[in-house]
Amino acid sequence: MRSLFKLTLSVTVVAVLSLFALVVRAGGWDNFKLHYFFLTQHFHDGSQDLKDIESQNIALQEVSRIDLSQLLNGGPPKDGIPSLDRPQFDTADSTPFDADDWAIAVVINGEAKAYPLGIMNWHEIVNDTLGGENITVSYCPLCDTIVAFKRGDTTYGVSGKLYQSCLVMYDRADDTLYAQPWGMGIVGPKVNRTLARLPAVKTRLGAWLEKHPDSQVLSPDTGYSRDYQRYPYGSYYTDETLVFPVRNREQLERHPKDIVSYIWHADEGTPPDRFSGASEQFVHERMRQIGEQTVQFNNREIRARWDGELETVIVEELDGTPIPSSTAFAFVYPAFFGE
Template structure:
């Protein structure tokens, strides 16, 4: 018995040393979890989302804009990353976040709201109403893409799947899947349908409050217990690693995590596994240096400029109307928009 006990202790110690070595090699516990989190898919029914579509006679193979083999399981199941569906809000005086916290800032019909990344990293989607308009505020931590869409009477959830390493949302009314960086239906009844977008900016809470001092700020009172003051992705935000396969990276001439913003306008064409329409990217470092740039978006001339206060790219047409943009890591643009510029 003593021999068996000693063998068990020795085996446990060996396993602990091996795991400890793997964690050290990964660069810490958060990096280790991130690199191996996709393995949790084996504990869940990852066929659930496409199965739900089949139950509604929406054949995913026939109703798809993308190659289904490029729809990857991110690890968590459908709604395993829970959206915030009953958001509560703080003020500048009551929020626990400091001025350096990154936020998505949105103004609709004169009402301003800010959504801290500390919360979005854990939930990715907030179903809310701003200025009388129902919206979904969406953020993908693996892509740094932030897209705000009008949601009508439905809500959006996190499908647990990724396309080109980016968030795939689903519409809870019919289970249609949407590629978040395109705001486009890619599988299901709403395939090829584009969601109406709302202008939003990525900035710091301090800069946002200077411009919108009465802004509401999403509260950590979400109904879930999460470490909202901690970044759960290790060194991912700045290192060169991509956890999931991403196409067209030979077209990229920046560090994969270089910060950019992009604009896009879908056309009526529906090429398989590709974007159709106009798009442009703006590398933040370049925009800081040149100040502004004119480009054509469809039949409109639009002006991109560097906003010193918000430290981001703002795009407007010649009449001064805002054009919706999204921030992103540089690897996202060639993956979703190919050779467009």
């Protein structure tokens, strides 16, 4: 018995030391979870857990825009990443976030708010009201995509599923799943429905508050115990790691985490697994150099310009009317809009 105990103890110590060595080699626990997530691939088939939609006596094949085998489980279950449905806000003077912190910023009917990525990394979705509109602000940490839209009388949550490595939201009214980078229903009763998108920018909080000193700032008083000053994805934001498979990587001519902005307008086409309509991307590095660019988009000429104060690309009509756009890691555009 004593020999068995010693053997068990020895094996346990070796296993712990081996795990510790792997964590150190990966660059910390957050990186370890990302680099070795492939070991759980057999748990990732998100198409096997669509009971909410199936319970409505709907045949999945009739309400799917995508190949369901490409719908993957991201790890946390439905609402395992909790959306913020009763957000609290600070002022420019009371927010604990620094001027250099990144935030998603939105203005509606003269009212401005900023949603720091320090919070959005942990919650991904905020259901809010701004300028008299019920809105949802969404962010995907794995893709760096931002989509703000009018939500009507419903709210949206994090489904726990991913499509092309990106956030899949769900409508709590009917469980329709939405591919966040498209802002479009991909599985469920509202398949192919396009969300009513709103202009939003990713910018430094200090730069935003310089332009909008009365802006409210999402508060870390969320009711959840999270370290909102810690980035939970290790070196993911800058390295070449993609945790989940994405298509069309061969079309990528730059670092997968380079930042681009893209615009898109869906048409009436519904090809499986593909976007149908007009789209255009603007590489931030290039836009920083050239300053401004006009392009033909959806049968009209529009303008993209580099905003040095906000450190981002602004896309607008020639009369200055903002056009909803999203930042993204470079791999997102070919994955969602490539042929």
